[in-house]
Amino acid sequence: xxxxxxxxxxxxxxxxxxxxxxxxxxxxxxxxxxxxxxxxxxxxxxxxxxxxxxxxxxxxxxxxxxxxxxxxxxxxxxxxxxxxxxxxxxxxxxxxxxxxxxxxxxxxxxxxxxxxxxxxxxxxxxxxxxxxxxxxxxxxxxxxxxxxxxxxxxxxxxxxxxxxxxxxxxxxxxxxxxxxxxxxxxxxxxxxxxxxxxxxxxxxxxxxxxxxxxxxxxxxxxxxxxxxxxxxxxxxxxxxxxxxxxxxxxxxxxxxxxxxxxxxxxxxxxxxxxxxxxxxxxxxxxxxxxxxxxxxxxxxxxxxxxxxxxxxxxxxxxxxxxxxxxxxxxxxxxxxxxxxxxxxxxxxxxxxxxxxxxxxxxxxxxxxxxxxxxxxxxxxxxxxxxxxxxxxxxxxxxxxxxxxxxxxxxxxxxxxxxxxxxxxxxxxxxxxxxxxxxxxxxxxxxxxxxxxx
Amino acid sequence: xxxxxxxxxxxxxxxxxxxxxxxxxxxxxxxxxxxxxxxxxxxxxxxxxxxxxxxxxxxxxxxxxxxxxxxxxxxxxxxxxxxxxxxxxxxxxxxxxxxxxxxxxxxxxxxxxxxxxxxxxxxxxxxxxxxxxxxxxxxxxxxxxxxxxxxxxxxxxxxxxxxxxxxxxxxxxxxxxxxxxxxxxxxxxxxxxxxxxxxxxxxxxxxxxxxxxxxxxxxxxxxxxxxxxxxxxxxxxxxxxxxxxxxxxxxxxxxxxxxxxxxxxxxxxxxxxxxxxxxxxxxxxxxxxxxxxxxxxxxxxxxxxxxxxxxxxxxxxxxxxxxxx
Numbered sequence: 001x002x003x004x005x006x007x008x009x010x011x012x013x014x015x016x017x018x019x020x021x022x023x024x025x026x027x028x029x030x031x032x033x034x035x036x037x038x039x040x041x042x043x044x045x046x047x048x049x050x051x052x053x054x055x056x057x058x059x060x061x062x063x064x065x066x067x068x069x070x071x072x073x074x075x076x077x078x079x080x081x082x083x084x085x086x087x088x089x090x091x092x093x094x095x096x097x098x099x100x101x102x103x104x105x106x107x108x109x110x111x112x113x114x115x116x117x118x119x120x121x122x123x124x125x126x127x128x129x130x131x132x133x134x135x136x137x138x139x140x141x142x143x144x145x146x147x148x149x150x151x152x153x154x155x156x157x158x159x160x161x162x163x164x165x166x167x168x169x170x171x172x173x174x175x176x177x178x179x180x181x182x183x184x185x186x187x188x189x190x191x192x193x194x195x196x197x198x199x200x201x202x203x204x205x206x207x208x209x210x211x212x213x214x215x216x217x218x219x220x221x222x223x224x225x226x227x228x229x230x231x232x233x234x235x236x237x238x239x240x241x242x243x244x245x246x247x248x249x250x251x252x253x254x255x256x257x258x259x260x261x262x263x264x265x266x267x268x269x270x271x272x273x274x275x276x277x278x279x280x281x282x283x284x285x286x287x288x289x290x291x292x293x294x295x296x297x298x299x300x301x302x303x304x305x306x307x308x309x310x311x312x313x314x315x316x317x318x319x320x321x322x323x324x325x326x327x328x329x330x331x332x333x334x335x336x337x338x339x340x341x342x343x344x345x346x347x348x349x350x351x352x353x354x355x356x357x358x359x360x361x362x363x364x365x366x367x368x369x370x371x372x373x374x375x376x377x378x379x380x381x382x383x384x385x386x387x388x389x390x391x392x393x394x395x396x397x398x399x400x401x402x403x404x405x406x407x408x409x410x411x412x413x414x415x416x417x418x419x420x421x422x423x424x425x426x427x428x429x430x431x432x433x434x435x436x437x438x439x440x441x442x443x444x445x446x447x448x449x450x451x452x453x
Numbered sequence: 454x455x456x457x458x459x460x461x462x463x464x465x466x467x468x469x470x471x472x473x474x475x476x477x478x479x480x481x482x483x484x485x486x487x488x489x490x491x492x493x494x495x496x497x498x499x500x501x502x503x504x505x506x507x508x509x510x511x512x513x514x515x516x517x518x519x520x521x522x523x524x525x526x527x528x529x530x531x532x533x534x535x536x537x538x539x540x541x542x543x544x545x546x547x548x549x550x551x552x553x554x555x556x557x558x559x560x561x562x563x564x565x566x567x568x569x570x571x572x573x574x575x576x577x578x579x580x581x582x583x584x585x586x587x588x589x590x591x592x593x594x595x596x597x598x599x600x601x602x603x604x605x606x607x608x609x610x611x612x613x614x615x616x617x618x619x620x621x622x623x624x625x626x627x628x629x630x631x632x633x634x635x636x637x638x639x640x641x642x643x644x645x646x647x648x649x650x651x652x653x654x655x656x657x658x659x660x661x662x663x664x665x666x667x668x669x670x671x672x673x674x675x676x677x678x679x680x681x682x683x684x685x686x687x688x689x690x691x692x693x694x695x696x697x698x699x700x701x702x703x704x705x706x707x708x709x710x711x712x713x714x715x716x717x718x719x720x721x722x723x724x725x726x727x728x729x730x731x732x733x734x735x736x737x738x739x740x741x742x743x744x745x746x747x748x749x750x751x752x753x754x755x756x757x758x759x760x761x762x763x764x765x766x767x768x769x770x771x772x773x774x775x776x777x778x
Contacts, residue, residue, distance in 0.1 A: 015775075020475050184475065255775060265776040309465070338465035342474055351469040369474055376476040380538065381580030383482055385718040386669065390725070395772045397723060420774045425473030432480045433580075439471045 008217065009263040013246035014256040016393045018426045020184050020249055020347065022223060027187045027306040027313040032195055034120055034317045035330055037113035041321030042094050043069065043080050044104045047360040048151040049158045050076030055105055059090045065114055066297055068149075069105050078159040078361075079149040083299035083319030086110040097343035097350035097357055104358070107321070120317065123300055128198035128289055130238050133205050138166060141210035141292050148291030149298050149361075154178055154189075154252065154281035155344055157362035160288065163278045164210045172211040173276040176261060177204045177218040177285050179227065180245060180252030183345025186365040188304040189282050191315040193220070193227040196286060197234035203285030204240055206292050211278060216240045218282070219257050223247040249347060250424040254279040256393050268420050283364075303359060305331045307346075309338030309368030318359055325355030327366055339371040346373075347425045377434035388427035388437055394420050398427035398437045405444030410451040413444045421445070480666075482579075485718075486539035488667040492658035493546050493713065499654040500550060500647040507554025508647050512546065514558055518565030519545035526574040540579045544568055547713055548587040550648025551706065551753070556594075556601050563597070564590035584760045585720045588753050595753070621645045623705045623749035632695040638703035648713075649706035659712025668716035671725050675732020676711035676739075677702065683740035707739065710752035720760040727763075727770035734759045734766075 046052035053070030057063055063082040070080035089106035096102060114122060136144075146161040166172075177200065181189040193200060200218070208216045218235070220228050222244050231242050243261045245251055255266045257279060264275040272279050280288075283301060290296050299320060306313040311332025318327065324341070328334060334341075342349035343357075346367055388398035397416050404413035418441060427437040500508040523541040527533070548568055552561060568590025576582040595602045621644045622633035637643050641651025648655075662668035684701040688694060701707065706714075715721065715735050722731050735755045742751025 018477070020477070259775070267778065268774055268776045270776065334465050336465055339468060340470070340474055341467055342472075346472070346474040348472050349474070350472065351474065353467050353469050367474075374470075374474055375478065377478060377481045380482050381578065383485070383580045383718045384721070384723055385485065386723040386725070386728070387480070389723050389772065394775045396774055397771065399723065400767075416771065417774050417777070420776075423472075429473050429475060430477050430480075432485055433482045434476065436471070438473065442471065 008241070008243060008261055010243075010259060010261040011263070012243065012260055013248060014251070014259045014393060016391050016395065016426070017248040017250060017256070018391050018429050020429060022247070023185050024187055024190070024223070026185060026308070027304050027315050028190060030187075030191070030314050032191050032302055032315045032317055034116055035319070035322070035327070037084055037109060037115045038319065038322050038326055040106060040108050041083055041319055042092055042104045042106045042323070042358040043083075043321040044094055044096060044102045044358060044360055045070055045080070046100065046102045047080070047157060047320075047362065048078045049156065050074060050078075052102065053077065053080050055091070057088045057105065059088050061088045062086070062110065063088060063107060066299060068297070069107075076159055076162055078151045079147065079297075080105070081149055081297035081299050082107055083321055084109050084113055095354065095357055096360065097352040099350070119300070122296070123290065123317070124196035124199055124286065128202040128293070130201060130205060133202070133209050136206065136209060136292055138210045138212070141206055141288075144292045144295065145210075145288055148287065148296065150284060150287045150291060151298075151361050152281055153283035153287065153301060153361065153364070155348070155362050155364050157360070160280060160284055163273070163280070164207060166211060167273065170273050171276065172213040172273070172278050174215040174217065174262060174278075175204060175207045175211060175213045176254075176257060176277055176279045177207075177216070177282055178252055178254070178257060178279055179218055179220040179224075179231070179282040180257060181224075182221060182247075182249045182252035183347055183349070183364070184249070185306045185367045186304045186345045187306065188302040188315055188364050190224055190227055191304075192283055192286060192302050193224070194230055197230050199286035199289040200231070200282045201234045201238065201240060202293065203287065203289035205238060206288050207278070207280060207285065213278070217243050217261055219243045219245050219261050221245050221247040221251055249426065250393055253393065253422060253424060255422070268417065298361060301359075301361065301363070303327065303363055304365035304367075306365060307368040308370045308373060309335050309340070311335055320361055321358045323356050323358055324352075324366055327359070328355060328368075334368060335370070337370040337372075338368050340369045340374050342367040342369065347429070348423065377432070379434045379436070382433055382435055385432060387430050387432060391426045391430045393424060393426060394422065396421060398441065399435075401444055402435060402437045402440035405440040405447065408447055410448050413448050418444050418448055483538055485667045486543050488662060488665050489543045489713070490539065490546065492662045492667075493550070495654040495657045496550060496648045496651070496709065496713075497546065499641050499651040503641055503650055504554040504647055510558075511552055511554050511556065511561055511647060512549045514561035515549035515552070515565050516542065516545040518562045519548070519569055522566045522569035526570055530574065532578070538579060540573075541569065544573070544586045547648075548590050550709065551587060551591050551646050551714070552594075553602065553645070554647055556598070560594045560598050560601050564594040567593040580719055582719055583763070584757055585714055585717045588714060588756050588760075591753055592757060621749070623743075626696050627749040630695070632700065633704065635699055635703060638700065646706055649709045652703040652708050655708035655712055659708065662712060662716065668712065669718075669721075669725065669728045671728035672716050672721060672732040673711040675729045676707070676715055676736040679733040679736025680707060680740060683737060687740070687744055701740070701743070705743070705750045706752045710735070710739075710756060714752065714756050715759075720763060722763050722766045722770065724767070724770045724772050726772070727766045730766055730770065731759050731763065734762065
């Protein structure tokens with residue numbers, strides 16, 4: 001299907017990028033299944049960018065579904081809620097796939113749980129109005145978003161209310177809802193758009209109402225024509241535009257998305273706010289609708305369990321805090337040739353080995369790859385072919401950054417703008433010499449940060 | 454018990470590693486080198502057709518000596534010897550094709566050892582060299598064995614092969630003002646270095662390289678564009694000259710150099726803009742040498758000169774990052 005950008009300024013694409021195999025077929029056609037309520041959840045106290053939460057509950061305390069159990073003291077934080085009814089266990093600590101070691105609230109299930117279709121209806125079912133949203137004031141909306149503990153569900157987990165609270169110096173004119181899902185394998189956003197487009201639309205309208213942004217645009221890659229159709233139908237009668245964008249990695253990165261749709265460049269070191277845009281994932285939009293209209297917190301999310309290493313790939317509606325192991329078990333277990341478990345997608349996701357780790361708000365998927373998929377070329381010397389320069393979506397020179405990192409040359413790293421790299425991994429994906437470019441750049445960033453202190 | 458052991462054996466082994474977890478296997482360094490060898494096939498075939506045994510002999514000498522040099526130097530650095538990356542093969546073939554078929558055997562041997570030793574290994578091996586190794590080897594023998602390499606050395610009137618009884622087209626024009634027909638320059642039945650005579654073969658191989666993206670199209674485009682411009686100006690200044698822009702393009706080793714020598718990724722700039730500037734610089738130096746120097750041809754020196762400027766070009770052409778002011 002062709003690119004459609006409805007008279008928007010962008011070209012529907014951005015410069016550079018790569019085309020990794022999409023492999024959306026593993027779970028793309030699997031309708032969302034509702035995971036049976038677990039016996040136990042472990043809710044990490046830090047799941048968002050910003051400050052961690054402080055527990056509001058004590059061990060042995062009985063909590064009910066949706067009750068607030070943790071709250072941060074800082075503005076950039078998001079409260080936590082119980083995804084099941086039960087009793088609080090003694091304080092726990094857990095690791096996260098990204099390597100962090102954090103405190104957590106463990107809740108053991110007790111009493112009646114909301115399950116199955118009833119849970120789906122509670123979260124995504126029912127009516128989602130597209131008009132009369134003026135009854136909610138911007139303040140009401142952002143307060144509801146904060147109270148519901150909503151963070152960016154695309155993976156970055158940045159608290160959403162921070163993005164939407166009006167900033168007099170930098171007013172927003174555009175809300176971009178991100179349905180690109182450019183990571184290979186992952187299909188959770190796709191399934192959400194297919195099966196629950198109405199709350200996405202309502203959430204987008206509410207985001208527009210909260211920020212005063214006049215343009216509301218949903219960006220979707222052109223490899224999801226069905227989702228585009230469904231969204232168009234759901235958005236009928238509203239001013240929401242659906243932008244169909246080129247399928248290219250990393251189209252779903254916010255700076256690239258803004259360029260592709262609006263032809264605006266977020267300044268180096270700046271935020272989308274600086275060009276009058278706020279970007280939110282489709283899942284975030286649906287959570288916003290639920291928070292504002294129904295006053296319900298973020299307790300569940302959709303997770304793709306996918307890849308050649310999993311027996312039965314599925315898309316699941318799961319409570320936050322459930323262990324990855326339970327997802328794997330529900331999907332028939334790992335296959336014999338499974339070689340790597342990744343929280344998120346294969347390009348930017350975190351590999352982990354402990355199946356007891358909990359799903360967090362930012363977990364978009366669990367990708368299990370096999371030995372043949374993670375094969376990489378043996379590392380050889382850089383032949384300076386410039387392929388990494390040709391694919392870098394930020395227009396950097398990855399090979400120089402990697403060299404600077406290897407030689408611990410902070411000055412060189414800064415000259416080549418190491419801080420602008422958002423670690424999409426396109427350079428390491430394409431490198432003919434098999435050099436772990438983005439991995440080296442990460443090390444380099446740490447060096448630069450240390451030197452700056 | 455037995456079941457447990459079976460379970461352990463079949464349990465998946467999970468490794469962790471930093472992202473990205475996928476990598477493109479379509480293009481590897483090795484594959485790039487093989488691409489160059491494939492692209493050189495039409496040029497090698499033309500050389501074998503035009504120069505017969507002279508070409509076969511020179512190719513054999515250079516390949517054997519480059520392999521030997523690689524083996525000896527790698528041993529001296531106590532590194533594992535491997536021809537697996539095909540880089541020595543590429544250097545050998547390009548070096549052989551840049552020599553005249555009539556050059557004596559020791560010229561090929563010495564050029565090969567200089568190319569691998571001084572051109573590549575001394576800098577630290579593949580990817581570390583500043584200059585194109587084949588051109589380093591050729592430059593050395595060009596100066597050391599001027600008589601065997603200079604235009605007169607190309608000629609061998611005792612040879613049975615027709616081409617070698619002639620002066621090279623570039624030299625014939627420079628010395629006596631005789632113009633070679635464009636069709637001869639295009640198809641290749643003329644004298645010269647083994648790989649340079651047929652523009653057609655160079656274009657076929659070169660287009661393959663550019664289409665595979667093994668060579669960056671910016672480089673040959675830059676070279677050709679600047680030669681067209683400077684040769685055009687030369688023609689305008691001196692309209693009675695029989696050596697037209699097309700003669701400049703098809704004659705000598707211009708196309709061989711533009712597609713196969715200048716495009717060596719290691720010794721050329723990183724960014725598309727830098728590559729284009731690099732190409733333009735080569736074209737300009739070629740025309741400077743062709744028009745004003747005592748040499749009939751200037752591709753080799755032009756490439757070596759621009760190789761030396763590559764780090765500087767890289768510094769000048771740091772791309773503007775997205776969102777940078």
